[in-house]
Amino acid sequence: MKKVSVSIDGREYIIPAGKNIKEAAEEVGIYIPGLCHHRDLIPVGMCRLCIVEVEGLREFPLACMTPVEEGMIIRTKTDTLQQMRRHTMELILSLTNHPVTCLFCSRRDECRDLRECMRKVPEVVGCRYCPKGGECEIQEIVGYLGMTELRYAPMSGTMKPVVREPFFDRNYNLCVLCGRCVRVCHEVRGQGVLNYRISHHRDHTIEPLSLKDAGCAFCGACVDVCPTGALYARFEKWLKPERTVTTTCPFCGVGCQIDVGVSENRIVRVRGNRSPGSPNNGQLCVKGRFGLTFAESPERLKTPLVRTDDGFKPVSWDEAFKIITEALHKHRERSFGMLASARCTNEENYLAQKFTRLVMKSNNIDHCARLCHAPTVAGLRKAFGSGAMTNSIAELAYSGCIFVIGSNTTEQHPVIALKIKEAKRRGGKIIVADPRKIELTAIADVWLRHNPGTDVALILGMCKVIVDEGLIDKSFIEERCEGFEDFASSLEKLSLEEVETLTGVDIDDLKSAARMYATRRPSSIVYAMGITQHANGTENVLALANLSMLTGNIGKPSAGINPLRGQNNVQGSCDMGALPDLLPGYKSIKDPEVRRLFEKAWGCRLPEEPGLTVTEMFHAIDDGRIRAMYIIGENPVLSDPDAGQVVESLKKLEFLVVQDIFLSETARLAHVVLPAASALEKEGTFTNTERKVLRVRKALEPPGDALPDWEIICKIARRMGYGEQFSYKDPEEVMKEIASLTKIYGGISYDRLEKQPLQWPCPEPDHPGTPYLHGDGFMRGKGKFHVLQFRPSPERPDREYPYILTTGRILFHYHTGTMTRKVPDLNYLRPEEWVEMNLLDAQELGVTDGSWVEVSSRRGRVRAKAKVTERSPRGVVFMTFHFSETPTNNLTGALLDPVARIPELKVCPVKIQPIREV
Numbered sequence: 001m002k003k004v005s006v007s008i009d010g011r012e013y014i015i016p017a018g019k020n021i022k023e024a025a026e027e028v029g030i031y032i033p034g035l036c037h038h039r040d041l042i043p044v045g046m047c048r049l050c051i052v053e054v055e056g057l058r059e060f061p062l063a064c065m066t067p068v069e070e071g072m073i074i075r076t077k078t079d080t081l082q083q084m085r086r087h088t089m090e091l092i093l094s095l096t097n098h099p100v101t102c103l104f105c106s107r108r109d110e111c112r113d114l115r116e117c118m119r120k121v122p123e124v125v126g127c128r129y130c131p132k133g134g135e136c137e138i139q140e141i142v143g144y145l146g147m148t149e150l151r152y153a154p155m156s157g158t159m160k161p162v163v164r165e166p167f168f169d170r171n172y173n174l175c176v177l178c179g180r181c182v183r184v185c186h187e188v189r190g191q192g193v194l195n196y197r198i199s200h201h202r203d204h205t206i207e208p209l210s211l212k213d214a215g216c217a218f219c220g221a222c223v224d225v226c227p228t229g230a231l232y233a234r235f236e237k238w239l240k241p242e243r244t245v246t247t248t249c250p251f252c253g254v255g256c257q258i259d260v261g262v263s264e265n266r267i268v269r270v271r272g273n274r275s276p277g278s279p280n281n282g283q284l285c286v287k288g289r290f291g292l293t294f295a296e297s298p299e300r301l302k303t304p305l306v307r308t309d310d311g312f313k314p315v316s317w318d319e320a321f322k323i324i325t326e327a328l329h330k331h332r333e334r335s336f337g338m339l340a341s342a343r344c345t346n347e348e349n350y351l352a353q354k355f356t357r358l359v360m361k362s363n364n365i366d367h368c369a370r371l372c373h374a375p376t377v378a379g380l381r382k383a384f385g386s387g388a389m390t391n392s393i394a395e396l397a398y399s400g401c402i403f404v405i406g407s408n409t410t411e412q413h414p415v416i417a418l419k420i421k422e423a424k425r426r427g428g429k430i431i432v433a434d435p436r437k438i439e440l441t442a443i444a445d446v447w448l449r450h451n452p453g454t455d456v457a458l459i460l461g462m463c464k465v466i467v468d469e470g471l472i473d474k475s476f477i478e479e480r481c482e483g484f485e486d487f488a489s490s491l492e493k494l495s496l497e498e499v500e501t502l503t504g505v506d507i508d509d510l511k512s513a514a515r516m517y518a519t520r521r522p523s524s525i526v527y528a529m530g531i532t533q534h535a536n537g538t539e540n541v542l543a544l545a546n547l548s549m550l551t552g553n554i555g556k557p558s559a560g561i562n563p564l565r566g567q568n569n570v571q572g573s574c575d576m577g578a579l580p581d582l583l584p585g586y587k588s589i590k591d592p593e594v595r596r597l598f599e600k601a602w603g604c605r606l607p608e609e610p611g612l613t614v615t616e617m618f619h620a621i622d623d624g625r626i627r628a629m630y631i632i633g634e635n636p637v638l639s640d641p642d643a644g645q646v647v648e649s650l651k652k653l654e655f656l657v658v659q660d661i662f663l664s665e666t667a668r669l670a671h672v673v674l675p676a677a678s679a680l681e682k683e684g685t686f687t688n689t690e691r692k693v694l695r696v697r698k699a700l701e702p703p704g705d706a707l708p709d710w711e712i713i714c715k716i717a718r719r720m721g722y723g724e725q726f727s728y729k730d731p732e733e734v735m736k737e738i739a740s741l742t743k744i745y746g747g748i749s750y751d752r753l754e755k756q757p758l759q760w761p762c763p764e765p766d767h768p769g770t771p772y773l774h775g776d777g778f779m780r781g782k783g784k785f786h787v788l789q790f791r792p793s794p795e796r797p798d799r800e801y802p803y804i805l806t807t808g809r810i811l812f813h814y815h816t817g818t819m820t821r822k823v824p825d826l827n828y829l830r831p832e833e834w835v836e837m838n839l840l841d842a843q844e845l846g847v848t849d850g851s852w853v854e855v856s857s858r859r860g861r862v863r864a865k866a867k868v869t870e871r872s873p874r875g876v877v878f879m880t881f882h883f884s885e886t887p888t889n890n891l892t893g894a895l896l897d898p899v900a901r902i903p904e905l906k907v908c909p910v911k912i913q914p915i916r917e918v
């Protein structure tokens with residue numbers, strides 16, 4: 001990196017070239033005041049407070065707008081500068097009518113706790129008015145400038161009412177019109193909701209007046225950049241953290257690093273962390289920023305519960321363990337099934353599978369990856385030899401083209417969507433393939449609105465165009481792949497007209513998408529559930545693998561295939577072998593060599609036959625092959641397909657123990673319920689979607705008697721006679737064992753993670769980790785093309801069930817709602833299920849926006865309000881599975897992909913009938 005040497009305030013510094021004076025000074029610890037600038041924003045030089053003196057220049061350059069140059073002699077704090085800044089500041093304060101009592105308060109420097117201040121100096125209305133106290137940037141500037149009074153009378157303005165938004169207040173009496181909020185909303189978040197409202201009554205303020213209906217995503221970025229108390233999160237108001245803990249967000253698979261400020265065992269601050277390797281660089285989404293308070297919900301489980309005839313009875317851990325060990329002893333070596341949890345840490349998942357295999361002598365262990373990315377694991381392993389996201393989140397910003405297929409990225413991985421928007425700003429092309437009109441279609445260069453379930457045809461069509469037009473990367477294919485000839489000749493039989501008929505996508509659009517993807521290298525593919533949750537999910541994944549190899553867009557930075565993993569630790573649960581056929585590190589249970597390694601380490605014999613998958617376990621209950629289950633952090637009563645059947649099956653179990661943080665719908669069916677500590681209350685690691693191992697740290701004490709999942713599993717195992725194999729001091733010790741047995745984690749340790757996160761494969765203690773895979777050759781040797789044929793979804797719409805129901809998620813809620821629905825303002829933003837449907841369908845059905853409908857399938861029926869929206873194409877309706885009042889999965893079916901055993905959750909034929917309000 002090029003460097004320049006400069007002098008600042010009489011000292012010499014070497015600074016990376018390309019920085020502006022303000023950034024350069026900050027880097028060496030010199031403060032220059034400023035209100036409009038923020039490190040995430042494009043400098044605009046609006047507030048003029050950051051003027052400096054540069055030798056040889058007669059004017060006073062703005063530090064935020066002036067790049068450092070070799071040999072510059074800069075002064076940041078001369079009398080002239082300070083005097084000019086004081087004038088400027090006085091003007092800003094008087095023109096914006098910002099209250100000053102607090103600013104000139106003699107105890108300003110001690111200002112730490114505003115409640116304290118109000119008690120001592122009750123007449124200080126300024127403080128009472130502002131929630132920001134010692135963190136106010138205006139106060140900092142006023143102090144730096146040594147101001148003691150305001151010589152200009154404040155402009156008389158009217159008091160503006162404080163607007164109460166979900167999560168935060170907007171008090172424009174405190175706004176100094178620095179514009180940071182407006183700019184972060186446009187520049188960083190690409191949301192563009194906030195705007196200036198300039199009126200001739202000097203009543204300048206920020207629009208819109210209410211954010212809820214204006215498309216605001218409530219990410220909180222505006223709140224975080226506000227220098228004053230104008231925008232302020234209510235749960236942070238008045239309170240100061242006693243300590244701050246950096247940990248990993250417990251919602252989705254992005255793995256955002258968060259700084260959680262805690263006071264008296266309560267969360268009083270949440271900020272995005274920006275230390276090296278953090279996937280989010282300071283940004284968060286609504287759930288990470290404002291949704292962590294689920295942990296403080298009074299509904300948290302606080303003691304073990306045992307079911308009696310009169311409902312659940314709280315019991316001691318001792319009593320609960322006694323019942324559990326007695327019951328589980330009966331089912332060893334047979335009739336036992338475990339669901340591990342992608343919400344839990346790596347260490348906990350490792351222990352869950354060790355418990356199942358070693359203590360229960362069974363391979364019946366699986367988890368929600370089965371309903372999620374099982375086709376990714378299966379398909380990408382077949383094609384490349386590894387089932388993980390090939391590249392890193394940060395690389396997306398530099399892609400020449402991003403093909404987003406079946407991923408509603410802005411709602412489901414909001415912080416990754418920022419990188420897609422950034423790529424667009426840098427001139428990259430965006431292709432979206434989605435039947436629904438998602439937010440990204442607004443910035444897409446091409447939007448392929450295909451019929452649900454026709455992805456194989458669509459992708460093969462693109463492959464055909466690429467081959468026919470000679471856009472393939474011949475040398476890449478020759479050197480690094482196999483099976484190309486067969487694949488290419490299989491395309492000869494495919495007709496684009498047929499693709500058009502099947503998919504409903506115009507041939508010209510298909511062609512331009514194919515050309516864009518093939519020629520704007522490096523091109524990335526981003527996909528999620530729209531690809532995997534189909535009875536032909538594995539074929540969809542293989543089709544994408546073919547597309548990437550054809551054009552050589554794999555094994556390179558900013559290219560690759562990026563399955564966005566869903567749950568916070570679903571990548572880790574898979575890595576840890578919480579799967580019926582694989583031991584930690586994706587080692588086959590059938591391989592005797594592998595078994596020997598684990599048998600030696602654990603001192604046991606391992607069961608050889610692969611176990612049952614999630615969906616198979618529920619069927620096995622029905623025929624008596626499974627009679628006891630241990631479910632950790634999963635809620636299949638709402639999340640599994642054909643959920644009505646799942647409930648029936650669970651009721652047949654002789655013994656069910658559920659370990660959760662809430663009394664979930666599944667826990668309600670248990671014989672014993674165990675209270676777990678949430679991610680905010682324990683130590684460990686999560687592995688995010690880009691294979692990055694991130695630390696989870698304890699910020700809060702767990703409520704009541706709740707214990708971390710790892711401790712509970714170990715305690716049960718020890719009681720069942722496995723004291724030696726399950727006595728760990730802490731999760732760090734578990735990670736040591738994981739690293740010793742799992743090559744891809746071989747070089748990972750808590751010591752190293754303390755410095756920065758590491759991406760697997762990281763086989764040695766001095767290995768730097770791997771940002772993108774298959775760089776020096778595919779993990780399986782050669783990349784393999786697969787010949788594929790389009791198979792339509794097994795259950796098609798017909799006269800009785802004419803609409804296609806596709807299911808998924810929305811921004812404000814998470815899965816079965818156990819956590820997000822405990823956060824009042826998330827619930828306020830979306831309190832109920834909607835059946836999203838097209839206007840033409842609504843008219844045909846005689847349904848209006850907000851009226852009630854009954855949706856039924858061959859398996860069940862549910863009721864909800866209709867939402868008439870252009871998001872849904874004709875004939876397709878969309879529902880979530882976030883609301884227990886509307887158990888959508890009573891409708892979906894358990895038709896499985898033959899390879900990955902994932903159910904078809906994205907195509908379910910239904911009928912819809914208007915009903916009277918319920």
Ligand SMILES: Nc1nc2c(c(=O)[nH]1)N[C@H]1C(S)=C(S)[C@@H](COP(=O)(O)OP(=O)(O)OC[C@H]3O[C@@H](n4cnc5c(=O)[nH]c(N)nc54)[C@H](O)[C@@H]3O)O[C@H]1N2
Nearest residue numbers: 406407408412436452453528529530566567808809814815
């Ligand atoms: N807010 C929030 N974020 C989440 C979650 C959450 O519950 N809430 N869950 C997390 C988890 S575990 C996961 S797996 C991810 C899921 O993240 P996504 O997969 O992005 O979410 P979905 O809503 O399931 O569906 C994705 C898209 O697939 C489209 N689609 C439907 N049918 C088809 C089809 O046949 N072909 C194609 N190409 N597209 C189709 C839908 O219109 C939708 O836009 O989100 C994670 N993030």
Ligand SMILES: Nc1nc2c(c(=O)[nH]1)N[C@H]1C(S)=C(S)[C@@H](COP(=O)(O)OP(=O)(O)OC[C@H]3O[C@@H](n4cnc5c(=O)[nH]c(N)nc54)[C@H](O)[C@@H]3O)O[C@H]1N2
Nearest residue numbers: 343371372633634635639659660661664676807815816818
């Ligand atoms: N119709 C339809 N169904 C779907 C999908 C779809 O798109 N459509 N998507 C599928 C997908 S991709 C997924 S990933 C699954 C998700 O399905 P689930 O994993 O069953 O859903 P969650 O609501 O995330 O359930 C996790 C449970 O873990 C608990 N929990 C949270 N943290 C902890 C912890 O630290 N310890 C313990 N012990 N418990 C904890 C929560 O309270 C919650 O009850 O749903 C699937 N089901």
Ligand SMILES: [Mo]
Nearest residue numbers: 371372566567
């Ligand atoms: Mo998922």
